Amino acid sequence: MEALITKRINQVLKGDQNAFGEIVELYKDKVFQLCFRMLGNRHEAEDLAQEAFVRAFVNIHSFKINMKFSTWLYRIATNLCIDRLRKKKPDYHLDAEVAGTEGLNMYSQIASDTLKPEEEVASLELQESIQAEITKLPEKYRSVIVLKYIEELSLKEISDILDLPVGTVKTRIHRGREALRKQLRHF
Secondary structure (H helix, E strand, C coil), X not given: CHHHHHHHHHHHHCCCCXXXXXXXXXXXXXXHHHHHHHHCCHHHHHHHHHHHHHHHHHCHHHCCCCCCHHHHHHHHHHHHHHHHHHHCCCCXXXXXXXXXXXXXXHHHHCCCCCCCHHHHHHHXXXXXXXXXXXXXXXXXXXXXXXXXXXXXXXXXXXXXXXXXXXXHHHHHHHHHHHXXXXXXXXX
């Protein structure tokens, strides 16, 4: 896939703007999920995911071909989310409601064949609670927790995305887990 991305980037650099559309199609869901997990708000996540792609397109000339494109793109998205979190007052709310529904959020859309309805509700409530607790973490811990445990990225990838030494990433993951553990004690 990296070979395809490299080919498309070279096409964009030569002036073919349509080639970037294919890159967007490949990464749009992952970038949105990253933003959503960081922000906890669907509308803001959509805005920042779009902004990440705009910035990537505008700055494509600064991308180093020997780097992994997804790392570069996730770094842009993560930095945008961190900037947004710093600029707005913290508001600790549950996930945004799905448009056209009454009281349902994105967790209620997860299909499961094996759980009974009451188990599914309990699981969804737990997921909501955990997500709500993750959004209460300071952004420096929230970003590493989301990238490590939700996006399942390696320490090296997280280090590249956040432009931090691997040791700092490990420390923040440890401290973020401890903070989350304290917050989740009552569960």
